[in-house]
Amino acid sequence: MGTAIESQYLELENGANAKLIAIAPETTEFLLGEVERQAEEIDRLQKRVQTLETDYANDIGEFGQESKRLRKALQFYGDENNYHRRQKDAVFFYPAPIEDDLGQKAREALKEGE
Template sequence: MEEINIKLSTGTEFTRDKVGTCIITIKNREQDFEITLDEDETVEVLVSDILKQQAIIEENERQQEVTVNQFRQAREEIQRLNQENGRFKKALQVYADENKYRRIPRMSQWATVEMEKQFGDFNPSFMEVDRGQTAREALEGDAE
């Protein structure tokens, strides 16, 4: 018969020697205790340990499922934040461009007298036309 040494979930050691004698060794700081088991006791000890191991495996699987769900949610949140960051960055780049604030000389007649009074000899700058619309659109994307 093959010799077997197994560390059980309880911290005790199970040993079966070459002649088939089964022993559990209980580790203690002061002294180790060895208990020889008959066949029924051996089955009971091993079945009990298997059930404990099965409970541990089931709990680990449950925790793994929770972790996978948390990871999935975190990944989705990162994607959402990256999209939001992209919208905000794009809007900031528009407002950071100095050329967007410049007026250029008008080359044609204004369609109305009001526009001529408001802008004179220059076309309105992008910012005068935009009036914060780019920022509002970036922020509206956040509400979606």
């Protein structure tokens, strides 16, 4: 694209020189179009950043809930008291909570995360 650009120097009151540039109308239109396109791109990127921030916040919330659920199941299996049988009477014992569970808490915690 051929553009006509003229430049002149203008002496300012303080003795400094300022370069004045005259740009052809088609160049001005092109540059204004570029500014508009860049503004649209900035707007698009800002919206994308907002979407990513929202998604990130949602993911953090979901991971926090999953962490609590899995921690609760782990605490059950980590509690040594859940491995001891309790005496019902002189002869009989209740099964240990872990025997009654048979891994159910773990399966439920994992299933909820699917």
